[in-house]
Amino acid sequence: MxxxxxxxxxxxxxxxxxxxFDYSFNAALPAIATLQSNNIPIIINTSKTFAEVVDLQKNLTISAPFIVENGAAIFFPKSYTSQCPDECIEYGDYWMKTFSQPRTAWIELLKREGKAFQDQFQGFSELTNKSIANLTGLSLEDADKANQRLFNEPVLWHDTPAKAQAFIDHIRSHGANVLKGGRFIHVGDFTDKGRALNWLTNLYQSASNTAIKxxxxxxxxxxxxMLETAHIAVQIRSPVHSFPILDDENFIYQTREYGPKGWAEAMNFLYQDLLIQNALITERQEKKYG
Ligand SMILES: [Mg+2]
Structure with a gap:
């Protein structure tokens, strides 16, 4: 580190x-390059899988640790840090720190405790990549990467939403964290993106002489x-929902632009304000666009 x-x-x-809509990221590339030329690590923190992020990192030209499956694990490329960090184990060309039981634990739990509901649901592990591609609109290759989950099991519910609640309550009562997504029910451990952010920041902090923002x-x-844990929260404007409410005493920047354009907008603002002038924010300030 x-x-x-x-x-x-x-x-x-x-x-x-x-x-x-189209998964493009070109608008953010100049801002990414600026951060990288100043040795600022960009840590992807996503609900996506290890297999999906490995490819995306390459396309984004980012080489750094990353966090997958909603805070379930952190992966460090060995090319980034040759020494195995504390609490990590080897995973191919990576070091891995986990905050979750493996996916197999949830598949077994569903097999054991889902018997009374067995005609009403199917786990991703029982579906072919072709069915997943049809259900999600992903290409066959991307469906394969999305299904290479290591820490949680998405479930397709075939019955009414009302009946899903009894299923969710039952699985929850046996120790799983059950989250309702748009199309799937996610069964996994109690992880979040903020806890993983904290753990990784502490690791960087132990190697650094200055306080890390x-x-x-x-x-x-x-x-x-994740946003409430960080010193500075950037809420990216969404074309499909309003800004989620943050319970946050820190600096919040809400972008005017959507997606990667908003990413670049926020970084340009913060970069000028925080990094070039080296004026780190010390008191609560807000900059929001209506
Ligand atoms: Mg998102």
């Missing part, structure tokens, strides 16, 4: 660094813990 880190940027992907960027409800 670098010893001269002063600032770390944590970013969500979908709707934040990637456009909500954290900036987090996100658009959705599942970014709330």
């Amino acid at each position: 670098q010893s001269n880190t002063k600032c770390i940027v944590f970013s969500d992907l979908d709707g934040t660094l990637l456009d909500h 954290t900036i987090a960027l996100g658009d959705g409800e599942n970014d709330t813990a």
Whole structure:
């Protein structure tokens, strides 16, 4: 880990660094290059899987640790840090720190405790990549990467929403964190993006001589813990919902632009304000656009 880190940027992907509709990110590339040329790590913090992020990192030309499956684990490329960080284990070309039981634990729980509901749901692990592609609109190749989950099991519910509640309550009572998504029910551990941000920041902090400032960027409800944990929260404007409410005493910047354009807008603002002039924010300030 670098010893001269002063600032770390944590970013969500979908709707934040990637456009909500077409997944483009070109508008953010100049801002990414500026941060990188100043040795500011950009940490992807997403609900996506390890397999999905490995590819996206390459396309985004980002080389840094990243956080997957909503705070379930952090991966460090060995090319980034050759020494295994504390509490980590080896995972191919990466070091891995987990905050979650493995996916197999939830598949077994569903098999054991889902018997009374067995005709009403199917886990992703029982579906072919072709069915997942049909259900999600992803290409076959992307459906395969989305299904390479390591820490949670999405469930497709075939019955009415009212009947899903009994299923959710039952699985919850056996220790799982159950989240209702748009199309799927996610069964996994109690993880969030904020806890993983904290753990990783502490690791950087232990190698650094100065106090590290954290900036987090996100658009959705599942970014709330990450945004509330960071020193500076950037809420990226979404074309499909309003800004989630933050319970945050820190600096909040709400973008005027959507997705990657908003990402660049916020970074340009913060960069000028915080980094070039080296004027780190010490008291509560807000800049919001209506
Ligand atoms: Mg998002």
